[in-house]
Amino acid sequence: MHAARAEIVGNVWRLVAKEGDLVDTGDVVAVLETMKMEIPVHAGGPGTVRLRVREGEIVQEGDVIADIG
Amino acid sequence: MTTINTETATSDHRARLARRRQERFRRVEPRGRREYTARERAEMLVDAGSFVEMSPMRVDSDGKGAGVVIGWGRVDGRGVVIASHDAAVASGAIGAVFAETVQKAQRFAIDKGYPIVYINDSGGARIHDGIHALHGCGGIFALNVKAQRRVPQISLILGPCAGAAAYSPALTDWTIMVREQGQMFLTGPDIVKATTGEDATSEDIGGSQMHTEVSGVAHLEVTNESEAFHATRLLLSYLPSRADGPMPVVAPRRPSPVAAERLPYVVPDRASVVFDMREVIDGVLDAGPRLELMPAHAPSVLTLFGHLDGRPVGVLANQPASRGGVLDAKSSVKAARFIEFCGRFGLPVVTFVDVPGFLPGTVEESRGVITHGAKLLKAYVETTSPLLTVVVRKAYGGAYIAMGSRSLGADYSWAWSGAEIAVMGPGGAVALLHRRALRDADDPEALRDELAAEYRENVARPYVAAEAGVIDDVILPEETRDRLIDALATLGHEGGTDARR
Numbered sequence: 182m183h184a185a186r187a188e189i190v191g192n193v194w195r196l197v198a199k200e201g202d203l204v205d206t207g208d209v210v211a212v213l214e215t216m217k218m219e220i221p222v223h224a225g226g227p228g229t230v231r232l233r234v235r236e237g238e239i240v241q242e243g244d245v246i247a248d249i250g
Numbered sequence: 251m252t253t254i255n256t257e258t259a260t261s262d263h264r265a266r267l268a269r270r271r272q273e274r275f276r277r278v279e280p281r282g283r284r285e286y287t288a289r290e291r292a293e294m295l296v297d298a299g300s301f302v303e304m305s306p307m308r309v310d311s312d313g314k315g316a317g318v319v320i321g322w323g324r325v326d327g328r329g330v331v332i333a334s335h336d337a338a339v340a341s342g343a344i345g346a347v348f349a350e351t352v353q354k355a356q357r358f359a360i361d362k363g364y365p366i367v368y369i370n371d372s373g374g375a376r377i378h379d380g381i382h383a384l385h386g387c388g389g390i391f392a393l394n395v396k397a398q399r400r401v402p403q404i405s406l407i408l409g410p411c412a413g414a415a416a417y418s419p420a421l422t423d424w425t426i427m428v429r430e431q432g433q434m435f436l437t438g439p440d441i442v443k444a445t446t447g448e449d450a451t452s453e454d455i456g457g458s459q460m461h462t463e464v465s466g467v468a469h470l471e472v473t474n475e476s477e478a479f480h481a482t483r484l485l486l487s488y489l490p491s492r493a494d495g496p497m498p499v500v501a502p503r504r505p506s507p508v509a510a511e512r513l514p515y516v517v518p519d520r521a522s523v524v525f526d527m528r529e530v531i532d533g534v535l536d537a538g539p540r541l542e543l544m545p546a547h548a549p550s551v552l553t554l555f556g557h558l559d560g561r562p563v564g565v566l567a568n569q570p571a572s573r574g575g576v577l578d579a580k581s582s583v584k585a586a587r588f589i590e591f592c593g594r595f596g597l598p599v600v601t602f603v604d605v606p607g608f609l610p611g612t613v614e615e616s617r618g619v620i621t622h623g624a625k626l627l628k629a630y631v632e633t634t635s636p637l638l639t640v641v642v643r644k645a646y647g648g649a650y651i652a653m654g655s656r657s658l659g660a661d662y663s664w665a666w667s668g669a670e671i672a673v674m675g676p677g678g679a680v681a682l683l684h685r686r687a688l689r690d691a692d693d694p695e696a697l698r699d700e701l702a703a704e705y706r707e708n709v710a711r712p713y714v715a716a717e718a719g720v721i722d723d724v725i726l727p728e729e730t731r732d733r734l735i736d737a738l739a740t741l742g743h744e745g746g747t748d749a750r751r
Contacts, residue, residue, distance in 0.1 A: 189573040190611055216606035217675050218574035219522045242613070 183226030296323030349386020407432030593633030
């Protein structure tokens with residue numbers, strides 16, 4: 182099981198991957214908005230996406246955006 | 251008869267010295283993951299055949315060696331002093347004689363103006379030597395601090411370095427660790443278990459990954475001893491031998507044509523989209539090797555050495571590709587330390603700016619972002635080496651000031667034509683300045699966009715900053731390299747009466 186984690190505090194601006202999507206290591210799963218910047222959230226490994234957040238939600242540094250397994 | 255006696259005596263002397271040397275230089279097979287002995291490490295670090303040991307016959311009271319090999323050699327033809335812990339003698343523990351020997355190397359380096367490399371592989375103070383060991387360790391630390399103003403100090407961590415053996419590297423400029431071989435901690439697993447109840451391995455407490463990513467105690471992680479020596483030689487290649495020494499200038503190399511052609515297109519049109527600042531650096535600096543320090547720690551700023559027209563320079567840059575390039579407590583400390591180092595050794599600092607600001611929030615404030623951010627301001631103000639700043643995209647608020655602004659003493663500051671420099675970004679500024687209008691508007695979103703665009707054009711464009719004199723000029727990306735090289739040439743002129751220098 183891998184995870185896609187927020188590298189910085191921010192709000193979930195856009196979920197790029199959908200529930201159940203197959204992704205590869207490094208694929209962009211979501212985009213956060215922090216200080217007017219679009220911060221991509223990358224998949225930590227290959228697998229199927231299980232989203233853990235909704236668009237508009239505030240996440241903290243290190244929070245899991247999606248489990249990937 | 252007299253002649254024969256002399257000959258006998260001479261051959262006796264020779265045989266005795268040969269025997270002594272054989273005993274002293276006997277190779278003791280290194281234990282654990284170690285690849286080489288203390289003397290082999292020193293020999294490998296310097297140019298082939300150039301290592302000369304100082305006081306090789308020195309012994310401790312137990313009849314064994316001092317526990318540390320000191321000496322000097324050359325790296326790319328330039329003198330370097332080395333102190334290499336010998337883990338084969340009492341696990342490299344620092345006794346009174348050991349400490350006295352290291353201090354001899356330190357004094358030589360300070361007095362003669364040579365960089366010193368510490369090859370650390372020591373379990374800490376030698377318990378049998380009691381208070382004498384502690385006194386010796388303190389003496390090493392004091393000379394570490396004294397050397398800071400005089401010569402570069404580099405620490406390699408090639409084994410478990412505990413207690414006193416971990417403090418000395420922290421007082422030096424740059425620390426390089428070998429993965430799964432070097433560790434640094436004040437107290438090892440047993441004491442940690444007894445005190446905090448943690449079941450932690452020495453890798454958990456002080457491994458290279460932890461120290462180069464999380465704590466920032468070490469600045470470079472390598473995979474084996476040979477790589478550590480290579481990295482040390484590369485690092486030394488950018489540095490003068492002493493604080494007032496001449497810079498090691500190399501043959502200039504233009505940037506790779508691919509990187510140079512790409513330069514005007516690296517920064518995305520939309521200010522919110524991230525990009526890799528390394529592409530900007532590649533398009534401006536000389537082609538050839540760079541050395542990035544602390545690549546995995548606080549990666550929203552980049553700190554690296556490279557060349558500009560053959561001259562070594564330190565580069566500090568925001569890295570939008572990591573955490574948007576923000577400044578926070580950790581990245582401020584990383585940046586400040588780098589600039590302070592460059593200042594001490596006269597290295598020009600080139601700052602590339604694209605910063606959204608200091609990261610807000612209770613987490614950062616409680617980490618002391620104010621104090622740490624202030625270190626960055628102080629480092630720029632105190633640095634007397636040439637400071638050249640290029641705003642490639644955004645520079646807002648306090649972060650604009652902190653990233654090498656004219657007000658902090660930059661010799662030259664330029665902005666690319668698409669840059670934005672302002673007290674705050676368009677979004678925040680419009681919300682503040684037009685609160686009432688936005689509240690009463692039929693379509694607040696449309697009005698906000700309109701006002702933001704107006705603000706961007708009328709307030710934030712770099713021409714406003716250039717007209718006000720807070721930046722020197724507005725330039726195109728492809729003009730950057732020539733401007734920097736020309737500036738370095740004028741700043742290197744000896745005739746000035748600049749009070750800062």
